Amino acid sequence: METIRIFLSFVGIFFIIYLIGYSTFLFLSVIVGSNVLYEKRRNESLKNELKHDYYVPISILVPAYNESVTIIETIHSILDVEYKLFEIIIVDDGSSDDTSDKLIKYFNMHLVNRPINKLIKCKSEEFIYECHDQKVSITLIRKENGGKADSLNMGINASKYPYFICMDADTLLQYDSLEKIANPILEYDDVIATGGVIGISNGIELEHGRVKDYKLPKNLLASMQVLEYDRSFLASRLLMDQYNGSILISGAFGMFKKEIVIAVGGYDSSTIGEDMELILKMHVFCRTHNIPYHIKYSADAISWSQAPEKLSDLRKQRKRWHLGLFQSMTMHRRVFANVEYGAVSFASYTYFLLYELLSPFIELFGILTMGLAYVLDLVNIPFMVMFFLIYASFGAILTLTAFFTRIHTQNYKIRFSDVLKAVLLCFFENAGLRFFIAIVRMTAFIGYKEKKLQWDKFERVQTEN
């Protein structure tokens, strides 16, 4: 009994330290994130900015698999972007629906016999169509099914510009998305990648690349994800950006220097977390070869993506993200506790390891030990409840801070009803949604060996644009 008591004391101390660590990180990231955004706004209002008609020519790569519902809208949103020099390359990864047919017909594309310089290995193309009637050239490459990473590699091979953007086939861009994501290149001569912000498109109305109406989605699950995205995409990534420690640029919207991506071998088809794997690979490559570099995060480069509105779809998405995280981190485990990688190792990698990858197991361990303590009547229940409430409130307030900072700095007009909704939902998000996601992550590895490259998609809907 005494042994168990001591064991539970140590477990208690461990969790206190663990939770303080997370709370501190969260607190720092929200404070730093908010500060960065406000400083940016102040800089802009006092014309402390570098503006240009265009910065670098960009190839926009859109890998698509069975995206006939959203693909035309996505391409339209790209065409609405105000940027002088870019091209669009859509890679149809052997869709079983009419993704290609829709594009060919809608944009009046014509078949070409275009040779592609395959600097990165990828599956073969079946046909290539082009359209030069639009604002920019649009290329459609249909290829053998090989996964998102393989499609992106095909897109890189076909691209003609020194920088490329990867985006999802349901992502919508704003009129200034390209300008903002390319902006860091003006300030640093060694930018090899820039990440953008992913907003949730479920509640917004875009007109010619401009947000006409901003509101929280009607669906409560999607609304909670808005809050979650603001806390994690905005806050933690802005913090990591301060010390060149970003190890994740979302595959839904990110810009890369082609030369470096080719040098590291492109996207890895053996993982479903190809976005994170690429960034880790780029860190490793540049540090190993002593190449000065920056991986930046542009908080103004906004794109909009659909969030799942059903729990089953959310489960598929988060399971994929967690497996991708696991694959990427294990492939590059040399980064862990390695002085060669500095803050990337000791801050970013460690954070993702402890608070993202291992957190479901740590939390499960916590629940089990709590159960044991309860059975042995060693739990101070009032204290436990109070701790949980304070902890949840702390998380909720930080979430709200991140949410309102973004609303304010982006000058969105938000309804009072949405303010109330955000305040109420943030508690459910912290207390409810996070537990659901923790359970999804805990069970993500069930059936891993058979399905480790499976990309379970969720249902797309047509948006009001």
Add this chain to the structure above:
Amino acid sequence: MNIEILIYMYALLCLSLIGFDCLWALLSRLRNRRIKKVEAEFSKKFEDQLDKITSVSEIDNSQMKYLTKKLKNVDNLKAFHRALEKYNDNNRIEPYLRQLGKLFVLLAAKYEKQQSINKAYFAYVVSQYPINFAETAKSISEILISYLYDKSVYCRENALMALYQFGDEENILRAVKILDNRQVYYNSKLLTDGLFSFKGSHEKLSIKLLENFSYFHAPMQLTIINYFKLTNVDLRGMMFGLLIDKNLHNEIKFALIRYYGKHYFEPAKKVLIDYLLQKNSEEWEFAALSARALSRYEERQVIDVLKSSLSSRNWYVRLNAASSLCEMNVSEDEFLDIINGKDRFAREILQYTFSIRKKNSTKQKTRNQVGIEVCK
């Protein structure tokens, strides 16, 4: 008990955060309201002064004192600028702006001592109202040049933008030398396009930059060549010596190849052909860029060289050679030997580029038929 203290600390932190958020939102609103109020004040004063200026041609002393005192605060400067911007009647505002020359000199000195973000904004305001008043332009330019030593890239950029507006090539040369000597990173494209926006004589500026070319480091040399490429100033003869200079950095040579790809110069043809025909695979970029540059040199010898380059082992050389041939008035019959030949790579790239040429010319014919002016 110790653990409970921790919990109370977190609770206090939560309350502080809420309080801070609310306070911040309130202060932001109050600040915006104040700026709007000051803006309205300035608008009224403009109206009063504009009426006086048309009759006595000078802003009165009390107004100058008022503005000097007010505008050293950056928020007031912002309101002032916004009030000025609202004036659509440019004829009325012009005499007023010319009178403000002395004010800008005083303000430039005051802002020099302030933080970078404020200095940058002041430089921006100056760039919006180029003052064609020799004496004050010279004084303000001196202070703007001192801004180029600031650590903030925004401050340097806005100061440059203002200097471009003044149209003094000597000051631009000094500015370029300062940036080059300081070896701070400056985006080449930003600088190139900034030079292109220079309001003075591009010819005089180009000659000054070329005279000092050898003193600059490679990144600045690259920027300057790209600037020359944009202007219509004829420097082909003067720059030819650089094209044949083997000691230059490779990136400079590439920029020169691109320059002569845009500006036809007969003596450059041989140099470009030599680059294209060189066999060193490690210097493929010279061949690839030359293949593209030769599109301007439409004659038999060049066509033959480009044709032979279609069999190059390097993808980019083949692509650029095909693109250049495509731009020339060469008929497809000329290439029957390649199209029917064994070199699959040459055939593919040629067929692809010609198919694009056909599509573009069909599009042009259609436009001509419906009477739309074709802009090449």
